[in-house]
Amino acid sequence: MNVLRLQRISLRFGGVRALDDLSFTVEPGTVHALIGPNGAGKSSCFNVISGHYHPDDGSVSFGDEDITQLSPHQIARRGVGRAFQNIALSAHETVLDNLMVARHRLTRSGFVATSLGLPRVRHEERRHRERVMEIARFVGLGEKFDRPAGALAYGDRKRVELARALSSEPELLLLDEPAAGMPTHEKWEIAHLVVSVRDALGISVLLVEHDMPMVMAIADRVTVLDFGRRIADGTPTEVQRSPEVIAAYLGSSPGPEEPENAAARRTRSETS
Amino acid sequence: MSETATDLLPGEPKPARRPVLNTSGRVERLRKIALWLSLLPLAAVPLYLDGSWLIIGILGMATAIGAIGLTLLVGTAGQLSLAHSFFVAVGAYAYAYAAGDPAGGGVEGLGLPSALAALIAIVASGLAGLLFSPVSARLKGVYLGVASLALVFIGDHVLKNATPVTGGYNGREVAPLSVGGFELSGGSPDLWVLGVPYGGRERLWYLALAVLVLAVVAASRIARNRPGRALQLMRDNPAAAGSMGVPVQRYKAAVFTYSSVFAGTAGVLTALAFEFIVPQYFTLELSISYLTMTIIGGLGSVAGAVAGGLFVTALPLLLERFTGSLGFLAAPGSGGLDAAMLSRFAFGALLVLVLICEPGGLAVLSRRLRRRS
Amino acid sequence: MKALQLLLLGLSLGSIYSLIALGFVAIYKGTKVINMAHGSILLTGAYVVAMLSPHVGFLAAAAAGVVAAAVGAIVVERLVSAARTTDHLVLTTLTIGVDVLLATELTHRIGSSVLTMGDPWKDRQTEIMGTVLPQARIGATAVSVLIIAAFFLVFHKTNFGVRMRASADDPRTAALMGIDQRRVALASWAIGGGLACVAGIFLAAFPNPGLDQTAGLIALNAIPAIIIGGLDSTEGAVLGGLIVGVTQTLVDGNASSLHFLGEGFGTVAPYVVMLLVLLWRPSGLLGSKELNRV
Ligand SMILES: Nc1ncnc2c1ncn2[C@@H]1O[C@H](COP(=O)(O)OP(=O)(O)OP(=O)(O)O)[C@@H](O)[C@H]1O
Ligand SMILES: [Mg+2]
Numbered sequence: 034m035n036v037l038r039l040q041r042i043s044l045r046f047g048g049v050r051a052l053d054d055l056s057f058t059v060e061p062g063t064v065h066a067l068i069g070p071n072g073a074g075k076s077s078c079f080n081v082i083s084g085h086y087h088p089d090d091g092s093v094s095f096g097d098e099d100i101t102q103l104s105p106h107q108i109a110r111r112g113v114g115r116a117f118q119n120i121a122l123s124a125h126e127t128v129l130d131n132l133m134v135a136r137h138r139l140t141r142s143g144f145v146a147t148s149l150g151l152p153r154v155r156h157e158e159r160r161h162r163e164r165v166m167e168i169a170r171f172v173g174l175g176e177k178f179d180r181p182a183g184a185l186a187y188g189d190r191k192r193v194e195l196a197r198a199l200s201s202e203p204e205l206l207l208l209d210e211p212a213a214g215m216p217t218h219e220k221w222e223i224a225h226l227v228v229s230v231r232d233a234l235g236i237s238v239l240l241v242e243h244d245m246p247m248v249m250a251i252a253d254r255v256t257v258l259d260f261g262r263r264i265a266d267g268t269p270t271e272v273q274r275s276p277e278v279i280a281a282y283l284g285s286s287p288g289p290e291e292p293e294n295a296a297a298r299r300t301r302s303e304t305s
Numbered sequence: 306m307s308e309t310a311t312d313l314l315p316g317e318p319k320p321a322r323r324p325v326l327n328t329s330g331r332v333e334r335l336r337k338i339a340l341w342l343s344l345l346p347l348a349a350v351p352l353y354l355d356g357s358w359l360i361i362g363i364l365g366m367a368t369a370i371g372a373i374g375l376t377l378l379v380g381t382a383g384q385l386s387l388a389h390s391f392f393v394a395v396g397a398y399a400y401a402y403a404a405g406d407p408a409g410g411g412v413e414g415l416g417l418p419s420a421l422a423a424l425i426a427i428v429a430s431g432l433a434g435l436l437f438s439p440v441s442a443r444l445k446g447v448y449l450g451v452a453s454l455a456l457v458f459i460g461d462h463v464l465k466n467a468t469p470v471t472g473g474y475n476g477r478e479v480a481p482l483s484v485g486g487f488e489l490s491g492g493s494p495d496l497w498v499l500g501v502p503y504g505g506r507e508r509l510w511y512l513a514l515a516v517l518v519l520a521v522v523a524a525s526r527i528a529r530n531r532p533g534r535a536l537q538l539m540r541d542n543p544a545a546a547g548s549m550g551v552p553v554q555r556y557k558a559a560v561f562t563y564s565s566v567f568a569g570t571a572g573v574l575t576a577l578a579f580e581f582i583v584p585q586y587f588t589l590e591l592s593i594s595y596l597t598m599t600i601i602g603g604l605g606s607v608a609g610a611v612a613g614g615l616f617v618t619a620l621p622l623l624l625e626r627f628t629g630s631l632g633f634l635a636a637p638g639s640g641g642l643d644a645a646m647l648s649r650f651a652f653g654a655l656l657v658l659v660l661i662c663e664p665g666g667l668a669v670l671s672r673r674l675r676r677r678s
Numbered sequence: 679m680k681a682l683q684l685l686l687l688g689l690s691l692g693s694i695y696s697l698i699a700l701g702f703v704a705i706y707k708g709t710k711v712i713n714m715a716h717g718s719i720l721l722t723g724a725y726v727v728a729m730l731s732p733h734v735g736f737l738a739a740a741a742a743g744v745v746a747a748a749v750g751a752i753v754v755e756r757l758v759s760a761a762r763t764t765d766h767l768v769l770t771t772l773t774i775g776v777d778v779l780l781a782t783e784l785t786h787r788i789g790s791s792v793l794t795m796g797d798p799w800k801d802r803q804t805e806i807m808g809t810v811l812p813q814a815r816i817g818a819t820a821v822s823v824l825i826i827a828a829f830f831l832v833f834h835k836t837n838f839g840v841r842m843r844a845s846a847d848d849p850r851t852a853a854l855m856g857i858d859q860r861r862v863a864l865a866s867w868a869i870g871g872g873l874a875c876v877a878g879i880f881l882a883a884f885p886n887p888g889l890d891q892t893a894g895l896i897a898l899n900a901i902p903a904i905i906i907g908g909l910d911s912t913e914g915a916v917l918g919g920l921i922v923g924v925t926q927t928l929v930d931g932n933a934s935s936l937h938f939l940g941e942g943f944g945t946v947a948p949y950v951v952m953l954l955v956l957l958w959r960p961s962g963l964l965g966s967k968e969l970n971r972v
Contacts, residue, residue, distance in 0.1 A: 083548050105547030114548075121545035123537045134534040138550030142531045144563050148523035158530060201549060385767050440953065443960045447712055447770045448909065451901050452956055455949035466940030589895075593774060600771060640789060649782040656775025661761045664768050 034061030035096030035112070037082065037205055037239070042091035044077055044261070051077040052088065053261040059205065064231050064238045066248045066269075069258035070281060075241045076118055078258070079207050082239075083115050084108040095205070110138045114203025116194045118210045118241070124183025128174065128193055131182045132165040135200035165200050172196040172226060188215050195223070199230065205237045206230065212244060220244055224251050249273065257281070347514060352499060356506040360578060361622045362615075363506065366513040367574035369614030370520045372598040373607055374567025379596070380605025381528055382560045383540030384441070385450025389595045391460040392430045392565040394587035396572025397479075400426035401582060402470050404480040412477045413469045419482045423573050430569020431562055438558035445543070445557075457589050464584035476583030479576045481505065482512070490577040506578075513574055517611070520567060524607045527563070536560055597652045600659055603668025612667055621648035683809035684931040685924065690815035692923020693822035697877040698900035699907065699915035700829060701870035705751075706909055707846035708866025710766045714773040715754050716874055717894030718780035723747030723875025724793055724882055724889050725784060731796035739796070740879055744872045750780075751871025752864055759863065777894070785891045792888040801884040814883035825876065826916055829869075833912060842866065846910070899926070899945070902952035908965020917963060922948040 037059040044052040051074045059065045067075050080086040082093055084105040092101045100108055109115075114135070122131050140161060142154040166178060172192045177185065182193055195211050212223040224247045230236050242248050248255065248269065255272040257265040259281040265272045272278055351359060375389050404422035405414020417425070434441075437456065444452055464471045471477060481491030488494075488505065489512045496503040527533050539546040539553055547553050576582050598617045602609025624644035628634045635641025659666055698720065705713045713719075727736075727743035734742075754776050758769050799814035806816070833839040845852035845862045853859055874897065881896060882889045889896075903922045907914025929936060930944035961967050 085544055085547070104552075105544070106550050106552045109548050109550035117545060117548075121542040123541040125541075126534070126537055130534050130537070133531075134538045134546070134551070135549045137531065137535055140531055144527065144532050144559055147526050147530045147532055150522070150526050154526075154530065197549070379767070383767060385770070440956050440960075444956070446767050448905075450767070450770065451712055452905055452952070454898065454901055455953050458946050458949050459953075462940055462943065462946040465942075593778065596771060596774065597778075604768075642786075646782055646786060649778060653775050653778030653782060656778065657757060657772055660763075660768055660772040660775065661757065664761065664763045664765070 034235075034237070035204060036061060036094075037113075037237070038094045039078070039082070040092050040094070042078070042081055042088045042093065044074075044081060044086060044088045050261050052081065055091070055258070055261065055263050057256045057263060057266055059237055059239050060254070061204075061237050062231065062235060063253040064227060064240060064251050066240045066242060066252035066255045067258065068242065068245075068248055068255060073258040074261040075258060076209055077261075079115065079209055079239075079241070082108075083113060083207060106138075109201060112202075112204035113207065114198040114201045114205070115207040116198040116209060116211055118213070120190050120194050122182040122190060122193055122197070125181055127179050128169065128182055128185070129162065129165065129178040131193055132169060132197050132200045133161065135197045136161045136165065138201060165196075168199050169193075169196050172199065173222060188219050191215065191223075195226070199234075199236075203236060205239065207239050209241045210243065211240070212242065212247065220247060227251055344514070344518065348511070351503065351507040351510050352501050356504065357626075359506040359510050361619050363509050363513045363578045364575065364622070365615040365618040366517045367571050367578060368595070368598070368618045369611040370517055370574065371568045371571030372595055372602070372610040372614035373520050373524045374564035374571075375595050376599040376602065376605055376607065376610040377524055377527060377533075377536070377567075378560055378564035379599055380603075381533055381540065382536040382557070383446055384557060384561065385447050386453045386561070386564070387450050387589065387592045387596070388437075388453035388456035388460075389564075389568050390587045390589065390591035391453075391456040392433060392568035393572040393575065393591065393595075394460055394464060394584075395430040395433045395565075396426045396569030397576035397582050397587070398464065398471055398477075398572075399429040399569070400573045400576055401477055401479045404482075405477070406480065409478070411469075412472045414480075419480055420484050422480075423482055426573050427566060427569045430572065431566040433569075434562035434565025435558070437561065437565075441561035442554040442558040454589070457592060461584060461588065464587065471584065474584065476581055479580050479582055481580075482577055509574075509577060512577075516570060516574065520570065521607055521611060524567075528605070528607060532556075532559075594652070597656055599666075601655055601666055603666025603670075604664075606666065606668030609666055609668040617652060620651065621645050624648055680931070682807065683811070684927050686806070686809060686811055687815065687931075688924035688927030689920060690811070690819040690923070691927055692920035693819045693826075694877045694880045694919075695900050695903050695923050696826060696916045696919030697822055697873045698897050699903040699919045700826065700912060701873035701877075702900055702904045703907075703909065703912050703915040704829075704866045704873070705870040706904075707912075708842065709755070709758065709769075709863045711758055711769045711773060712909075713751070713754065713867075713870065714770060715777035715780060716870070716900070717897035718777045718784060719747050719750045719754070719871050720874035720878040720881075720897045721784050721788075721889065721891075721894045722750045722780060723871070724795070724878035724893065725788065727795050727875070727879055728793035728882075728889075731794075736796050736798060740876075743879065744875045747871040747875035747878075748868040749871070751867040751874075755863055755867035759860075781894050784894070788891040790890075792890050793882055793893075794888040795879050795882045797879065797883050799883060812884045814880065815885070818880035818883065821876065821880070825873070830912070838865070899948060902948040905952050905962055906948075906955045908962030910966055911962065911964040914962055914964035921951065925951055 040056050042052050042055045055078065067078060069075055077086065081088050084100070084103050084107065087102060092099055094100060095111055095113065098111070100111065140157050142157055146154050169178065172195050174189060174192050174196060177189065182190060185193065191211060195208065198206055198208070208227065212220040215223065227238055227240060228251050231238055240252065252269055255267065255269050256263060257272055257278050264277040264281055265275040350362065371389060371393055375386065378384050378386055400422050402413070403415045403417045403425045404419040405412065405416065407414050407416040440452055441449060465474055482489045483491065488508065490505050490509040492504040535546060535551040535556055538549060539551060539556055543553050594617055598613030599610050601616065602613030621644050624631070624634065624647055625637065628636060628644055633642070634647065635643045637643045637645065663669060698716065702713060702716060705711060723743040723746055726746040727739045730739035730742050754773060757776060758772055761769060761772055797814060799817050802813045803810050804813050804816060833842065841857045842862050842865070844855070845857050845859055849859060878889065881893065899922055900919065903918035904915055906921055907918030925947045926944045929947040933944070936943060955963065
């Protein structure tokens with residue numbers, strides 16, 4: 034199992050320091066939470082790990098390999114899966130197709146073999162479809178395979194997003210606010226899911242989440258960001274006691290549970 | 306939920322416990338059989354219609370093949386191209402050149418067996434598409450569309466100036482396609498079927514129909530399977546596609562190349578149907594016609610591309626045929642409202658109307674009607 | 679001397695292309711649509727000028743043409759915004775449909791005649807720096823420089839320009855700030871249309887013989903210009919326009935020594951330059967690199 038290690042990452046957008054000298058390590062088989070107020074740089078950090086942004090400074094390694102300059106598909110192929118904060122599905126395609134696309138790195142059929150309809154293409158398709166359906170049931174999507182993803186309720190779309198990331202059979206899963214905008218009971222379902230992803234599947238999870246009770250309940254370790262800088266890192270209890278964390282959450286910006294703020298964040302994230 | 310978690314072990318996919326999507330699978334199979342049966346009357350058409358009608362169908366089918374390639378590129382992958390006419394031209398001229406008589410007055414040819422020439426032409430158009438990949442892999446959507454204009458104008462220039470190969474402004478002749486001495490687009494040797502003489506057009510009808518079926522099958526497979534899903538996500542969210550392991554740049558180049566193979570195939574068949582090709586056919590206007598077909602049919606829909614291809618090709622030809630009986634149409638070239646102009650108005654209006662009212666085109670309309678019934 | 683003359687001629691032609699390119703970019707920045715009907719709008723404006731000029735005089739006709747082209751562009755904008763999608767690919771394709779309609783009608787009306795503008799410069803030439811230049815081209819350059827300067831002044835210095843740039847850079851935030859996107863869109867299309875007509879008038883003037891029914895295609899010469907300069911850069915549009923004008927003129931002027939490239943290579947050369955620039959910098963010389971925001 035591979036360790037994810039971020040070392041002294043800095044990322045700037047013009048004048049904005051999205052990430053500032055950020056280091057932390059995700060141990061295999063753990064749920065590691067990354068928290069911080071809005072705009073703290075959590076999603077930017079995910080973008081650096083998954084190769085969408087290349088940092089101005091610092092390095093990311095996965096296992097023994099430096100992955101800082103790799104492109105997203107190369108990182109995905111190394112077993113890093115990702116669920117996006119803003120649902121990034123193909124709205125017109127079916128749930129099944131949306132999940133199957135995550136099998137890309139595990140499958141071979143290219144343009145020529147597929148056009149010719151070779152038996153191995155059909156065979157591959159069938160095998161992977163079964164597996165993906167299992168995953169869909171696992172995340173609680175039931176049998177909604179043939180529905181266009183865009184036609185599902187918000188909570189179900191969030192689940193498809195999660196199921197898709199799982200469908201790539203990752204070793205490390207990046208979850209960017211998988212339960213955002215869900216009612217409390219659904220949030221806890223997602224929390225259970227995250228735990229069973231770790232325990233039953235042995236997948237490490239790096240989790241961004243604003244819901245503090247949930248984070249404290251399921252995380253093995255927590256890293257706190259504010260203005261792109263790490264202000265705390267430790268077990269949930271350690272972090273909770275840190276004066277900087279308390280200041281960051283009470284000071285500059287309203288707490289993450291503030292509904293007004295959550296709504297503002299959602300509009301912002303859905304518009305981008 | 307968590308009880309299923311225990312049997313969800315990472316690693317190799319397991320065989321199905323029960324067949325899923327069973328009912329829709331059966332419906333799917335019935336639909337397939339119905340589709341194949343519908344080919345029977347199409348195969349009988351040359352027994353009843355004469356060559357001047359058949360040519361409309363042949364050109365329509367040839368164009369439909371090109372439209373299928375374009376609908377994959379524009380509709381499935383979200384990459385606009387205005388260069389389709391260029392790749393159609395590459396197919397047409399490469400065939401004419403490879404199969405052409407080396408001793409033909411003024412215009413050169415390689416004198417290769419025509420079946421081989423057809424193959425070479427299709428490969429050549431694919432290669433031309435591949436050569437464009439430094440551009441097609443890096444540009445996105447509309448931006449690729451305007452950049453691809455370069456190919457149309459540069460291509461037009463080459464067609465008009467590389468006279469030894471293309472015949473320049475005056476164009477060049479196209480040798481008929483024959484396999485083992487039997488012409489598939491010409492009249493030798495004589496052939497009679499149920500008392501009907503089967504000349505070039507009757508034979509070409511079957512060739513076009515067969516290739517069209519192959520094209521539909523291949524493209525539907527692409528759209529439904531691994532490559533198509535990757536393309537769709539690339540269209541809807543390139544970042545997500547990358548994170549799902551799709552090499553986005555390579556896929557952009559691949560789908561561009563793939564669609565140029567379809568264009569080249571359309572070019573070969575078009576050349577066979579025309580028997581003589583001139584650069585004035587392979588213009589920006591042709592690219593726009595191809596785009597119109599895919600839009601009317603519904604972007605990304607293979608069946609829609611076929612319908613659109615047949616309609617857009619046939620309308621001006623049919624109007625022209627009926628100019629005499631349609632009182633309001635002027636004779637071609639008389640300066641009044643003639644068949645070509647009327648169909649151009651129709652296509653422009655359809656483009657605008659379809660995109661304003663139903664961007665999904667015929668495909669979505671027919672799906673809606675089917676659901677209602 | 680010939681080189682200098684060609685360069686000056688090229689720059690003057692380029693300044694005309696810059697106007698078209700600037701129109702494309704204004705529309706693109708305002709609505710993220712590449713107006714493929716731009717050529718037909720140019721020709722519509724020029725057609726109105728040619729029809730009115732003998733009756734009401736050149737200046738009044740030119741004004742009417744500019745208004746007609748601006749109105750034409752606004753009509754296209756209305757159609758685009760009537761579509762039930764925000765997909766720029768679909769919207770751009772819609773403008774192709776409009777172009778087909780307009781071009782068919784214009785072709786029908788113009789027939790085989792050549793549109794002339796009745797401009798005051800006629801075919802007079804003037805000697806400058808030892809080279810002989812058509813007065814129409816000098817006029818074109820002067821007018822283009824004035825218009826471009828005015829455009830940049832408005833774009834960078836006025837309230838309206840700030841609003842336009844704001845909604846181009848970040849439409850949502852601009853909307854939140856109370857900027858009326860619809861007015862910005864209308865204005866950018868109207869400006870684009872008007873600029874196209876001015877360019878059309880000068881393209882018809884000496885040393886060109888006038889505009890025929892295919893002149894809409896000439897506006898496509900601004901496509902290499904905007905891609906060379908960068909689709910979202912107004913400065914790039916001007917630069918790209920000049921590059922295209924100079925390239926075309928230099929190649930045409932040396933046609934005899936470039937004969938191996940084929941007849942009429944001048945019209946294709948800008949596209950070759952465009953491909954080279956694309957290989958080197960996919961977002962153009964001055965365009966901003968697009969980041970996938972996730
Ligand atoms: N592509 C970009 N261009 C410019 N600025 C960006 C870009 N991506 C992120 N930023 C900026 O970087 C900062 C961090 O943003 P990021 O999305 O990482 O925050 P976050 O912690 O995920 O916030 P949230 O909780 O709202 O999701 C913000 O100021 C944001 O505006
Ligand atoms: Mg975020």
